[in-house]
Amino acid sequence: MTTALTAPSEHLNIVIVGHVDHGKSTLLGRLFADTGSLPEGKLDKVRSICRQQGKEFEYAFLFDAFLEEQEQGITIDTARTFFTWKGRQYIIIDAPGHKEFLKNMISGAARAEAALLLIDAQEGVKEQSKKHGYLLSLLGVRQVAVVVNKMDLVDYRQDVYKAIEREYREFLAQLKVTPERFVPASAKLGDNIVKQSPNMPWYSGPTALETLGLFRKETEREHQPLRFPVQDIYKFDARRIIAGRIASGMVKVGDRLVFSPSNKSANVKSIEWFNVEPAATEARAGQSTGIVLDEQIFIERGEVASLDDSVPLVSTTFRCNLFWMGKRPLETGRKYLLRLATREVECEVAAIHRIIDAGDLAARQTQTTVGRNEVAELTIRTKNPLALDLYSDFEVTGRFVLVDQYDVSGGGIITEGIRDEQTVWREEARRRDIAWVKGEVGPDNRAAQYGHRAALVLITGGRHTGKSFLARRLEVQLVADGRHAYLLDGENLRRGLDSDIVEGDAAEMVRRFGEVARLLMDTGLIVVSTTNTFGQADHQAIRTLVNPAPVIAVHMSKTEEEPPSHTDLVFAGPKDFDDAARQIIEELKRRGVLAHAIGAKPTFQYSI
Amino acid sequence: MKHLRQLEDQSVYILREAYKHFDNLAMLWSMGKDSTVLLWLARKAFFGHVPFPLIHIDTSYKIPAMIEYRDRLAREWRLNLVIGQNKDALANGMNHQLGRVVCCTALKTNGLKNLIAEKGYTGIILGVRADEEGTRAKERYFSPRDKHGDWDFREQPPELWDQFKTTFPEGTHIRIHPLLDWTEINIWEYIKLENIPFIDLYLDHGDGTRYRSLGCAPCTFPIKSSARSVDEIIEELRQTTVAERSGRAQDEGRGMELLRKDGYM
Structure with missing residues (x-):
């Protein structure tokens, strides 16, 4: 009996995958039994169940804890077992190989650092074996070893083994996966599992157990640039803690953090812990931690903090590889929830470029749907911009899942960020915000002094709908209430700031308008504006330039026309403009721009 | 030590995800070693606070020293303790001599189900571990139960890359298992x-x-x-x-x- 008397110094997550009936559970049972790693109760329990059912004991039964499974002879779900060998604890994820249970295999493989792939020597390389290899490469499992099992059924023939090795190596090479090694074995009879087999003198390489020992620990993520996805903001006591798990790199007290996509920045004042004495002043990749900033900037779950010399991409559009396991097919045009690190955003599939048959890696004809268990190259477009990275650069912020209805139904890795129509504005806003020189008076000081936060009220609509009149009434009412408001008309820029612009260069006019609005809001004002000068696309540009300041969009119309997207209030050519202005003021209160009662000391949850 | 910290980081991440996604969340605390570690991890995750109630399903057959210990920690750690008990079953004389599975089902499973229904909890955090016994090895971190509280282990959602199942139809609730990867x-x-x-x-x-x-x-x-x-x-x-x-x-x-x-x- 071999037992570990000292604590293991290292832990490795391993997934064992293979076609149904290729002998995964048997291999596991054998590994455990032959290394003396089984608890006494377990073996006896399984033996007695076998006796009750009048069956011969099999090693596979050890891992098929459910009786139903034993009747079917398939591992239903990802079972996790542990065993320790030579100072290293292996967390073994036994992934089912049956086609229907592919999603469980994915669940298992997604957290594995290395994979042991099983092939039946008698059956050879099957479609499933290819699919498994493909999924492992897609899931980013880089260390793969292959066990060619059931060698006893082919009389331990070297030529059979060599042919399988050659075929599978060629296949994996197309995926840029290089298996570490191939091991000919028979789990049932114990050949080359723990002990070198006398039946295959032509093989002198490592056994399956030694192969596990040869897997390396994955390289540390802490040497990469910082990525800190915000998980939550806590205010349980006087501290306002930004909680999250560091995806890569490290963060220290004093670091200046930039949050994407809002482009807000502040310095790390302290790093918070519970029951850690003395409190550490830095945190690194993998740690769940909490950060207190030196300024009360408003940031939300889903933003990604980084240092300003290595910021993530921000976009609404990217190209990816995705595997689908949803109950219904993935379709272009349908809305899905995309979850990337802690960010959740609505998205749709903009294009399906190709669907890959995992069997031969051939591209199938372009379709508008991706079926269950298919893998595809797609372009995805999200409703709102999000921070992301390429999977080849960053693991955690380079991959995402899609939720269809209530279920996580697909997983993907980002292969290319694509510029959208807002990219140019977004990049300008980002460069400007990151480099912004702040005075001693911050937005929260101004908000406390003025009794409101800054915001932009943008009134859109056709000609002669009363936009200008409403804007004027609103400015009058706000100022009468003691608010700091200002009417910004595009016309006022035309003769002055814009006087050098060549007629027709609308883009530059929009850019200047956005920058002026941004500047006025930085002074703490509620900016009220109409947009006679600008078209629909320009409104989006203005939003991007002033992001993340609150924008209240008000649409005026005399017809039943569809208001622009992101519209907050719609008025059908109001007669009572004062009432319309009051409704806008209510909306400003609802959005937290205005405190609810005039004269009351405003208590803002946050500032911009 | 390093491995323990990795387990801790993962459990804390799971607890914070649970707290973020479920408005009506509670944690089961049996005062045993596992659920007490879980409670400690909640204090880690929320910087000394436990922002949800702790449920103890009291079968009335617990060892008295456990109740003493429960009340002491609840006081010292300012815990919001919720005690559930299947009083009807106890009044009708339920005990283990009527059959262990029958008794556990009545006093623990139904005791918990009744409390969940009464309080409207949508998420329950539990300290089960994968290495305890076979059925628990098949669990997910976030594991749905249908409106009858049943577990469909064949149709479990995949847990890719720490993206857990946090959306579900009306009437179901989620069992959350932050200690799944821990061993005894x-x-x-x-x-x-x-x-x-x-x-x-x-x-x-x-x-x-x-x-x-x-x-x-x-x-x-x-x-x-x-x-x-x-x-x-x-x-x-x-x-x-x-x-x-x-x-x-x-x-x-x-x-x-x-x-x-x-x-x-």
């Missing part, structure tokens, strides 16, 4: 590392026995052991090949499979 030894190593107060029924007090797993008094038996400290427990566990729950009567036969399919912890 990890629990004791962590208790030692963090100096977590634990109930001393787990130690030998001179008669050569101690409890390795705690449940109701009539159905939980001490094991032969002379471990008098956490260090000695860890040492003993490194050498033992006896299953942890060997002193738990409900595990006999297909007990746990039947119990858990119906919504047992």
